[in-house]
Each structure stands twice: as structure tokens, then as C-alpha cells.
Amino acid sequence: MGTLTLDGLCRRYATTTAVERVDLEVAEGEFVALLGPSGCGKTTTLRMVAGFVAPSSGRILIAGRDVTHAPPHGRDTGMVFQSYALFPHMTVGENVAFGLEMRKVARAERDARVREVLRLARLDGLGDRLPRQLSGGQQQRVALARALVVNPAVFLLDEPLSNLDAKLRAEVRIEIRALQQRLGLTTLFVTHDQEEALTMADRLVVMERGRVRQIGTAEALYERPADAFVAGFIGRCNLLRGTPEAPGQFRTASGALLPCLPQPARPGDILALRPERIALRAAGDGLPARLAAVTYLGAQTEYHLDLAGTRLVAVAPTPAEGDARRGLAPGDAVLAHWDPAEARLLPAEPGDLLDDQA
């Protein structure tokens, strides 16, 4: 196992830039997820690390060694492909042994290591099957075993769960994470599924249109997003256009004055407020609002609020039977209250989708 360093990594094509200046340090044994919508450059970044795409500029270091110009077979990465990419004409055992064979590991040791990793991947007794005789989940585990058996310096996962059904995906997620922690694998993981990234990774890299928008732990990204894109991409968020007035006051485009976190410099003109941080009250502090819609979602209920023309979504645990709030209906007047520290002003870029554009 080793560290992985991306230093100003770029990939430009004739008319577009797929990846623009990605800087990233993955520590030994760390699990980092590249997260973003399709076309954000996350897969291109991973393929540059594996050696399938040549960087236009920048450097890639694996365990301290500069591999920027090394061919894929000389990089010591273990990759799991979205399609699994098993060798259809080889048995499970032959698939898994392939990397050891390429490394000229002696027969006896090879057999022992293949048996060991098959046991680890819960594939005992399936060594003589062909890939097409296995279920999707088993094929996925063969792909994992094949990449792991060679003890790669860096473990690369390209959306490995996207071809599994929802139930299996949740299981495999936990399995991969447990395996990664037990073996201390330095891992780079590409996904477009934020739940996958949040539950599995130590740190997340949010990418969009080729650029890194923010790097941080799940909590940092959720609580302290760097910009409106990250706020909207990780979890749900009310994103309102407007202008900061006095410190701690924000005037929305439709005229409502909302309390917000007083921030010293002018960081941006988008107000970001998580739906679950808005409390609805009948009396006391709060801004008067009218309920535009109430959506019952079982454990939670979603309230669409209208504050003098400004739309906000609030989410709260569904009140118990008998609670006065259980009877809230469209048209009712309520007070919306939040801690001003929860409403942050963020910068946005053209093209970032905001609530009031919808």
C-alpha cells in the first residue's frame, strides 16, 4: 500500500477540458471518493491514475514514485471496472491468478494466494466456474478479488456498484468498506451516487465540469459547503438568490428579509439553508409564512413555505398523532424559525442550479 498524489492534473481535448488542475493527496489506507454528476471528469481522473488516459499536464505519484508517463502495466494499481471486465474465457481461478502470473509468482504460492483471496471474497468453491455462470454480485466479488490479490499500491474503483440491485448494493457497500479498512487499502473510488460516497469514504472530492469544487469529510461538505453547487449536490438545500443587506440580513430576489450568519467579507450572494434546520412554530420567534403544500413521506413530512413570495422547503419528523402540527394543511399560517448560523451565504457560478430558477 502507498500514498497517491495528484499534482495539478489536467486533461484537455481539442475543444473541451475534461479535467482541470486536480490536486489531491490520498494518505496510506485512506478511502477517497470522487463524486460528481456525469461528465464532471471523475472517471477521466481515475483513468489517468490507472494509466489509460495520458494527462495533458500535471503529475501522478504512487507511493512516492512519479508514474505520470508509466504504462498501465507498470503502475501497480488494482482497478475494479464498472462492467467488472472479467475475462470471459477464463475460470474464476484463472481470472484471479492472472495478475500473479504476470508478476511471475511461483505456482504454489499463486495457488495459495488465489485460494486465500477467494475465501476473503466469499467465493470458495467457485474457482472452476466461468464468469457467465455467476450472479452479478459474485462477478463483482471476482473483480474485487482479482484486483486485490496482487496487493496493489493503490486500489481504484470505477462505479463498481452501479450494476447491482439496490439491496445488494447496500450490502456490498459495507463489505467493500470493511475489507478496505481491514487491509488498509489506499483507495480512490468514483461514483455519482452521493449516498455511496457519504457512507463509504473518509473524504470526498466533489467535482463539476472538470474542476474540484471542494474536498473534505462528509460532515464538512454537508455543514460547511464551499459553494452553492456543493450545497445543492450533497443532500438537499434551499438555495436563494438575493443580496446581503446588513450583517446577518439577506434580502431575497423576491423581497423577503431573512436572518443569516453574519459573515465578515462578502462571500457570495446565494443563501443556503438546509430544509431540516427550519422549525415551524405556532407562536414565538420566526418569520410569518403560509403553507403552500404539505407532503407526507412517512417518517418525515415536507412543508413548502411561502414567505411573502419567497419559497422555502422545510422537512421535519412527522409529528405524532394528536400533535397540533399533525393537522397542518395548505393555506395555514405558521412561523418559520432557524438559527441564523444555519443560513450561510455562498458563492455560485453561472450554471449552478438554484431553487428560484426552477
Add this chain to the structure above:
Amino acid sequence: MAGSRLHRAAFGVAVTGAYGLILAPVLAVIVISVFAQEIVSFPPSGITLAWYANAWERREFARGFLTSLQLALGATAIGVPLGTAAALALSRARLGRFRGGLNTLLLGPLAVPGVVAGTALYLFYVRAEFWIDDDIKGTLPGLVAAHVLLTIPWTVRLVLASLQGLDRAAEEAAANLGARPFTVFRRITLPMLRPGVVAACLFSFIQSFENLELTLLLVGPGRTTLPVAMLNYLEFRVDPTLAAVATVQIALVGALMLITDRFVSLSRVV
């Protein structure tokens, strides 16, 4: 209900008719080969295997068969690797605007009438013999070179089709596991292309084995292929001997297809 039954009946008739049309000449040849009389007429005056014996005794058929076999094997052995390499280049090399032209060139032999190609090759061989001061017409190498032209378009088509269905991620996975490019080709790419290559071998062999038009001008005394020997025989006599030879040929090709189908499902490749 009545309409659907009518449709089904019409469909059945159409299918039977199509198969009948395809199989009728084959069946006719096989049936005629055992008719006893020399001039084919119906009903037969008797049933005999004498024509098979006659075919066996006439040395030109046995020799033609041997030449055709050598020729078809040689052309397949040379043409299929060349065609496979060409298909790989067509699908993967950075050819830019040359791709279209190269594709047309490689499929060209299919478009040129065999007699025309044969004449062109004949004229070329005459000139080439003058240059190298040695025989090309009527020699096995000369025939093999000509028949390689027949095998290439088939191979290129079939292998290209296989390449299109190939998961390139498997090749990347092999490289990722430490395999050098040639090892990737030998251990991963080629085995995954096997159905296409096997089918290409089969079709190349049949194309070469049965070819008459292209070969006609290129054979020489003592170096005659089976189809040319059959044509020559036809110039002097018309009797069921030819049907007997053709029946043997049909049996050989049919057996080849059946054997191939056991290794790769032909209906999935072609």
C-alpha cells in the same frame, strides 16, 4: 382468430417455400447422383453408386480435390491472420480519413466479378513471370496468392463484427494487472475474438474451395482445382458423375459447418 390462423398458415407456406427454394438444387444434385441412366430423365431406370466409382477412378477429380484442399488450407492459413490484423487496424488504429478508403479496399474483392479479377491477376502474373523469370500461373503459390484475396473480405467483416462486441475494459483490466500489450493481445483479445476468427476460417475455406471464376485462368496443366476439373469434364460429357462429385463436396462443406458450429455458435457470429 380466423385471421390469425390464416396469417400463421401463410407464414408457414412462405417459410417452407423459402427453404424449398434453397434446398431444392442441393437435393436434386444428391438424387441425380444415384440415377442409373447416363442422360438424366425422370423416372430413373434404376439406382446405382456407379457414378461415385467413376468419379473415384477419374484421376482428375482426385487430384483436383487434393489441389483444392491444399489451396483452401493455404489461403485460409495466410488470409485469416492478414484479415484479422487488418480488422484490428480498421477498428483501432488512428487512420483518420483513410479509414473509409481502406475499408472499401479490403472489401473490394467481394465487389469485383471473379472473372474480371481472374483476368487481371492473369495479366499481372504474366508480367510478373517475366520479371522474376519463374512460373506463377498454374503453381500452388500463385493460386494461394489469388485465393488469399477471396478470404480477406470475409475475415475482415467477421472479425470486425466480433471486435465491435468486445469489452475493451477486459483488455484494460489485463494491462492493469501487469500484462504488456502483446500479452494482452495473446491472452485476452485473441481468445475473445475466437468465434469471429473461427467463422472467418470456415468461410475463407469454403470460398476458396468452391471458387471457379477467379481460378479459371490461373490453373495450369496438372494443377487444376476441383471446380475447374468439374467444368472441364462438363465440356466432354454430361452424366451424373458430376452430381456424385458435387455430393461429396456438399457433404464435406456441411460436415465442416457442423463441426464449427459445435465450437462457436455460427448463427451468433454471422
